Amino acid sequence: MRAARPVLVAYTLAVALWCGGKATLGAVVAPVVFRTVAAPASADAMTRVFRRFDTVALACALVAICCEAWLVLRARAPAPGRLVRARPIALGIATVAAAVGASWLSPAIERLHLGGAVRGFGPDGLELERLHAWAERLAKGELLLLVGLLSLIVLHGTTIAHASHGTNKEANVRGPEAHDA
Numbered sequence: 001m002r003a004a005r006p007v008l009v010a011y012t013l014a015v016a017l018w019c020g021g022k023a024t025l026g027a028v029v030a031p032v033v034f035r036t037v038a039a040p041a042s043a044d045a046m047t048r049v050f051r052r053f054d055t056v057a058l059a060c061a062l063v064a065i066c067c068e069a070w071l072v073l074r075a076r077a078p079a080p081g082r083l084v085r086a087r088p089i090a091l092g093i094a095t096v097a098a099a100v101g102a103s104w105l106s107p108a109i110e111r112l113h114l115g116g117a118v119r120g121f122g123p124d125g126l127e128l129e130r131l132h133a134w135a136e137r138l139a140k141g142e143l144l145l146l147v148g149l150l151s152l153i154v155l156h157g158t159t160i161a162h163a164s165h166g167t168n169k170e171a172n173v174r175g176p177e178a179h180d181a
Helices: 004-036 041-074 082-114 122-165 169-174
Strands: none
Touching: 004 041, 004 082, 004 122, 041 082, 082 122
């Protein structure tokens, strides 16, 4: 079970970077930039930031998928419980959300900005407003999934730690150093 620890660390770091980056962009960077930088420069800057983060999110998703696949394929016995099955499902849905954002929403928003659209003004501005609302909803859903996924990964790591240290009374009396011998 010790072989799973580096994989769990990589998995945790990938999802934490993805989750933290998404939260930071949406809750800190975007509001500050849109309040302090004049339009259209603020929209142009944030479009570039979100497009660049799309690449980071997809790279994190790829690392997470590889780690999840390793954990599933290397498991000695099928893990019981709904929580274990929830982990790959949450990862899959979050990955689809990131892919939709990166391949459809971000490029469409970028095209509208480059075409001079202003949110809420004219047909292009209304389309921009609609796409922006979808991007916000998708990002919030993705963030919730990532927080849940991170919790499931931590729970999985705790389960592995208990399994490798033993949970019976004799093992607890001897202490963890007895297991390393």
